[in-house]
Amino acid sequence: MTSVSAPGSAEASAPSLSEEYVAALTDLESEFGELITHFRHTVTENAERLSPGLLPTAYKTFTTIVRYESTTASVLVDALQMDKGQLSRTLRELEGLGLIARTPDPSDRRATLLSPTPDGITRLAEARRPQEGRMLRALSNWDLSEIQTLTALLHRLTTGAREA
Numbered sequence: 001m002t003s004v005s006a007p008g009s010a011e012a013s014a015p016s017l018s019e020e021y022v023a024a025l026t027d028l029e030s031e032f033g034e035l036i037t038h039f040r041h042t043v044t045e046n047a048e049r050l051s052p053g054l055l056p057t058a059y060k061t062f063t064t065i066v067r068y069e070s071t072t073a074s075v076l077v078d079a080l081q082m083d084k085g086q087l088s089r090t091l092r093e094l095e096g097l098g099l100i101a102r103t104p105d106p107s108d109r110r111a112t113l114l115s116p117t118p119d120g121i122t123r124l125a126e127a128r129r130p131q132e133g134r135m136l137r138a139l140s141n142w143d144l145s146e147i148q149t150l151t152a153l154l155h156r157l158t159t160g161a162r163e164a
Contacts (some may be wrong), residue, residue, distance in 0.1 A: 042131060049127035051097050057082075058090045062099055062116070066124060070115045072105065099123065 040056065047059035064079055065071060077087055091114065094100045099120035105111035116124070139147060 046127045046131070049130070050123055051099070054093075054097070057086075058093055061087070061090045062094050062120065063124070065094075065100055065114050066116045066121065070113045072111050072113060074111075076114070094120075 043056045047054040
């Protein structure tokens with residue numbers, strides 16, 4: 001069995017990995033690439049349904065505000081890894097479309113809370129409606145234990161990625 005050094009690490013400290021292991025990681029990366037492409041397509045479609053011409057970045061910003069229910073721009077900058085200027089322009093667009101509202105933060109008069117409007121919530125539900133059940137249909141022949149295992153493994157991967 002031939003071994004190779006871990007990708008991206010110094011030769012001296014790199015663990016020796018089998019070619020089979022490296023090939024499996026390459027296959028996994030490829031599948032994640034396919035999943036990300038599918039996700040981007042879905043986000044683009046949903047953004048267009050939410051408001052024609054809305055960019056995926058604005059859609060992601062809006063759905064993050066919806067998920068948080070009420071948040072600040074500084075939290076969004078960290079959560080979305082966005083430039084403050086880009087976020088500011090995106091928030092103005094979302095507010096102009098009636099999707100979000102700004103209110104003073106009662107705990108910090110200098111800050112503004114961003115919240116989805118009732119109309120924004122309704123429009124988001126309508127935009128997502130065509131995708132409802134897609135995951136259910138895709139996994140309908142999976143055993144419950146397989147779904148639970150995938151969920152646990154993805155959680156472990158994302159937790160490890162944050163710690164790395």
